[in-house]
Amino acid sequence: MKRQRKGGTLKEQTFGSEVDYLRKILHIDMDAFFASVEQMDHPHLRGKPIIVGGKVNQRGVVATCSYEARAFGVRSAMPTSKAIRLCPKAIIVPPNFERYRELSLQIREIFHRYTPLVEPMSIDEAYLDVTENSKNQTSATIIAREIQEVIYKEVGLTCSVGVSFNKFLAKIASGQRKPAGITVIDQESFPEFIKTLPVEKFFGVGQATAKKLHHKNLFNGEDILNCSKEYLVEHFGKQGEALYRQVRGKSNDQLILYRERKSYGKEETLLEDTTDEEVLQKYIEQFSVQISKWLKKNKLAAKTITIKLKQSDFETKTRSKTLETFVQSKEKLVLEASNLLMEQYNNESIRLIGLTVSQFEQTHHLFEQVKLF
Numbered sequence: 001m002k003r004q005r006k007g008g009t010l011k012e013q014t015f016g017s018e019v020d021y022l023r024k025i026l027h028i029d030m031d032a033f034f035a036s037v038e039q040m041d042h043p044h045l046r047g048k049p050i051i052v053g054g055k056v057n058q059r060g061v062v063a064t065c066s067y068e069a070r071a072f073g074v075r076s077a078m079p080t081s082k083a084i085r086l087c088p089k090a091i092i093v094p095p096n097f098e099r100y101r102e103l104s105l106q107i108r109e110i111f112h113r114y115t116p117l118v119e120p121m122s123i124d125e126a127y128l129d130v131t132e133n134s135k136n137q138t139s140a141t142i143i144a145r146e147i148q149e150v151i152y153k154e155v156g157l158t159c160s161v162g163v164s165f166n167k168f169l170a171k172i173a174s175g176q177r178k179p180a181g182i183t184v185i186d187q188e189s190f191p192e193f194i195k196t197l198p199v200e201k202f203f204g205v206g207q208a209t210a211k212k213l214h215h216k217n218l219f220n221g222e223d224i225l226n227c228s229k230e231y232l233v234e235h236f237g238k239q240g241e242a243l244y245r246q247v248r249g250k251s252n253d254q255l256i257l258y259r260e261r262k263s264y265g266k267e268e269t270l271l272e273d274t275t276d277e278e279v280l281q282k283y284i285e286q287f288s289v290q291i292s293k294w295l296k297k298n299k300l301a302a303k304t305i306t307i308k309l310k311q312s313d314f315e316t317k318t319r320s321k322t323l324e325t326f327v328q329s330k331e332k333l334v335l336e337a338s339n340l341l342m343e344q345y346n347n348e349s350i351r352l353i354g355l356t357v358s359q360f361e362q363t364h365h366l367f368e369q370v371k372l373f
Contacts, residue, residue: 024140025255026128027162027170028147030107031179033124034100035066038093040156049090053080060269063095067179100124103155110150114143119255125174127167129255144182164190168203168251190249195222202246204239212236221247265306266290267354273312275349277341280309284341287355288333295357301326302357305333307340310352319344326361333357 030036034052039045049069054060060080072087084090104123111118117129130143137143144161151159158180162173169190173183185193198220199205199213216235218224224232224247232240245251266287274280284307295301305327306320319340327333337355 022131023129023165024131024143025164025167025170026130026140026144026147027167027174028111028126028128028144029160029162029174029178030124031158031160032064032066032070033157034064034095035069035093036157037100037103038096039066041099042093045091045093049074049087051080051083051087051090051092052095053083053092054269055080055092065090103157106155107151107157107159110147110154113150114147117255117257119257127170127255141182141184148180148182166249166251167253167255168246169249171203172197172201194247194249195220195225197221199224199243202243203251204242209236209239261360263306263356263358264291264294264302265308265354265356267308267352269352270350273349273351275347277345280341280345280350280353281338283353284337284355285330285334288330288337291355291357292328292330292333295328299362300360301328303327303359303361304357305336305340306354306356306358307337307344308352308354308356309344309348309350312349312351314351317344322359 035050038050038052039048045066047068048066049072050066051062051069051074052065053063062074062076062078062080062083064076065074065083069083069087069090072090074083074087074090080092084092100123108118108120108126111126111128114135115128115130115133119127121127130137130140133143135143135146137146140163144163148159148161151157160174160178160180161182162170162176162185163182164170164173164185165187169185173185176183199218200210202221202224205213212235213219213224218227224243227244229241229244232244234240236243242251268283268287270279303326304320304322306318308316308318310316321336321340323336327336333355
């Protein structure tokens, strides 16, 4: 244990007396999932740079890309037009989400052969708690290797696995040796690993928080470790307390086996920028129909509506309204969303529009209230 002074505050540099090193958490991340599925299903695409996403002339974005395309600097969420400039020989493939969901469920079934404690994070990644497992295997690394082999044998795809004693470290570890790698961060390797970890890699640290950390000369885990809890909370609030715990390995977050959906929405990148409010209104009506169908299918009603507008200069504006009553019908969604649009829109040139609903309630718990007067 070291005692150091940081920002005038004497503090102790310690590693986890409260840490449960006995937990065995895996983070499994499928390698370039969408692109790998396309290459598996279409052998002529193997070994070639492929981009899964929208067409260049429709201003699409890259959903994902193969490792051959990544070698040219192509990345997810990049405009397809930019991706093609970086990799002119890239082959653009439209996404087949039905196929991806089919394989995702097959992979998830494999996870459950080892443990019921599975937390899916998205269609292509999940956390597994294998502290106790159906194979009675004491080594999490052996389980990780076995799951890799079973997925490859039965599904034909590779995955990378992070092994550690909490979710934060397992997530970081899974990205260290892609593709098809396994990285272990255990009690022995953790102290040195965390010291060199850039602050951008910590949970909850986005661009704005990273900039604030850099302003205080905090660039990696060791810098944070040298700060007292009081100093971090004073300057970064709740995020500071979270960083204090993460850097000491105290992020003992439990797996969430059932993740309640907080919102549902639709958005569209327009083929051409528009200043025509009637065009935007048509999208509101289209989204309202789709969202209403989803609400009815899931026996839900929503109380908060949010409009999203992305301008031609990529500035994004949102406006939300929490209603007095829960709504489900397309008519009420159109009415409330149209009012929000009129409040939000000021004749800017728009490239993307979105509509989202949130704050749900089960419809069997309530009847949608109708104002009679």
